[in-house]
Amino acid sequence: MSEQKVFLIFQDTADARPFIEALEQENPAATFDYQPGMVRIDGMGELKVTRDVVSEKAGRDMDLQELHLTLVSLSGNIDEDDDYFSISRH
Amino acid sequence: MSIQIASKEIKPLRLNYAHIARRMGGDTKPASRYQEAVLDVQPTTNFHYPPTWEPNKQLFDVTRTAIVMNDWHTFADPRQYYYTSYVTARAKQQEVMDNSFEMLEKHGLWKTIPDSVLNTIRQVLVPLRHYEYGANLNNQDICDRGYGAPITSLASFNGFDRIGMAQYISRIALLIDENEETSLQAAREAWLHDAAWQPLRHAIEDSFVLDDWMEIMVAQNIVMDGFIYPLIYGRIIPQLANQGAGALLMLTQFMSEWYDETVRWSNQLMKVISAESPENASLLKQWVSTWTARIEPAITPIAALALGDQASAVVASVKQELLTRLGKNGVAV
Numbered sequence: 001m002s003e004q005k006v007f008l009i010f011q012d013t014a015d016a017r018p019f020i021e022a023l024e025q026e027n028p029a030a031t032f033d034y035q036p037g038m039v040r041i042d043g044m045g046e047l048k049v050t051r052d053v054v055s056e057k058a059g060r061d062m063d064l065q066e067l068h069l070t071l072v073s074l075s076g077n078i079d080e081d082d083d084y085f086s087i088s089r090h
Numbered sequence: 091m092s093i094q095i096a097s098k099e100i101k102p103l104r105l106n107y108a109h110i111a112r113r114m115g116g117d118t119k120p121a122s123r124y125q126e127a128v129l130d131v132q133p134t135t136n137f138h139y140p141p142t143w144e145p146n147k148q149l150f151d152v153t154r155t156a157i158v159m160n161d162w163h164t165f166a167d168p169r170q171y172y173y174t175s176y177v178t179a180r181a182k183q184q185e186v187m188d189n190s191f192e193m194l195e196k197h198g199l200w201k202t203i204p205d206s207v208l209n210t211i212r213q214v215l216v217p218l219r220h221y222e223y224g225a226n227l228n229n230q231d232i233c234d235r236g237y238g239a240p241i242t243s244l245a246s247f248n249g250f251d252r253i254g255m256a257q258y259i260s261r262i263a264l265l266i267d268e269n270e271e272t273s274l275q276a277a278r279e280a281w282l283h284d285a286a287w288q289p290l291r292h293a294i295e296d297s298f299v300l301d302d303w304m305e306i307m308v309a310q311n312i313v314m315d316g317f318i319y320p321l322i323y324g325r326i327i328p329q330l331a332n333q334g335a336g337a338l339l340m341l342t343q344f345m346s347e348w349y350d351e352t353v354r355w356s357n358q359l360m361k362v363i364s365a366e367s368p369e370n371a372s373l374l375k376q377w378v379s380t381w382t383a384r385i386e387p388a389i390t391p392i393a394a395l396a397l398g399d400q401a402s403a404v405v406a407s408v409k410q411e412l413l414t415r416l417g418k419n420g421v422a423v
Contacts, residue, residue, distance in 0.1 A: 036097060
């Protein structure tokens with residue numbers, strides 16, 4: 001795992017909230033920058049969310065693919081499955 | 091010539107209403123819609139008149155239950171249902187159910203179900219519409235006399251769900267009778283007079299007149315449903331599906347989904363209330379054991395209508411599941 005920057009940018013909407021909260025919980029080292037209308041999440045090396053935590057935050061069973069509905073941009077190599085979504089640098 | 095577009099950020103001075111900011115311990119991030127819908131919505135003071143039907147109590151009164159909470163907003167619905175999220179979720183599910191009914195009717199899929207299985211459906215499933223209606227009354231009663239908006243709003247939504255499920259059961263009856271009312275009438279007779287149904291009817295009618303609304307919550311939404319749903323929709327219907335009534339699984343899909351939801355919020359409610367104080371925990375324990383003892387023998391004859399001699403064993407396993415689940419959430423009986 002190289003220590004390079006990866007980031008995710010979400011729209012600042014109610015739909016994105018479960019993802020943002022789950023990222024906050026699962027990536028304590030990440031920084032959250034609330035800009036007008038969007039939230040920029042920067043991490044070193046890796047950012048990861050799991051489906052269980054997102055579902056818990058949303059209060060229903062979520063499909064992780066729903067993150068694309070509120071995602072503005074991302075940088076990093078995606079590794080994803082039904083149960084987790086992560087970006088890192090290879 | 092190039093145009094530089096600069097974005098200018100205007101920070102709002104406040105993100106939340108003051109009462110919500112106080113609840114959230116600061117005004118650092120915006121509250122969710124659910125939080126705005128329930129937090130401090132419960133009226134607590136300045137009631138003009140004491141209710142004429144209960145002059146010794148206030149209009150909204152914490153003493154209508156023996157459960158004592160320091161703060162009735164400690165519990166939050168894990169599903170985060172407020173009006174919009176609830177209605178949106180149910181509208182989606184309703185569309186799926188409607189499609190299922192339509193498809194079955196169009197292709198006459200229920201015609202392939204053997205008569206013996208149809209009779210079991212008539213005997214075991216159809217009378218439950220009266221049970222659902224009773225559950226609606228209980229939940230609306232909790233909403234009426236309860237305290238704490240997160241709990242009363244949930245009870246109200248729950249009551250609506252029960253009406254909906256009573257209607258689904260009625261539609262199943264009309265479907266298998268090709269729109270004749272024979273099954274509906276027979277189910278009403280069974281509910282009123284058939285020996286197998288009387289203990290359950292007696293239990294639910296006794297729950298109508300309980301004074302303590304939290305006891306109604308435990309009796310109805312946790313104990314009775316905790317027996318009926320896993321038994322009927324978790325055991326009996328899958329068995330009937332194996333005997334050729336596969337179509338039935340589609341028509342009761344909502345009930346299974348609904349019960350999964352119920353398990354989630356009721357676990358949370360038990361956890362929060364029992365963690366508040368040992369007195370609360372022992373009250374919950376007492377109600378659970380009273381109603382479990384009452385309901386187990388009451389639904390065994392109903393289970394026997396479908397399962398014959400295995401009924402007692404199946405009901406016992408359902409009971410064990412319920413007690414294990416409650417044990418994990420602070421109510422060990």
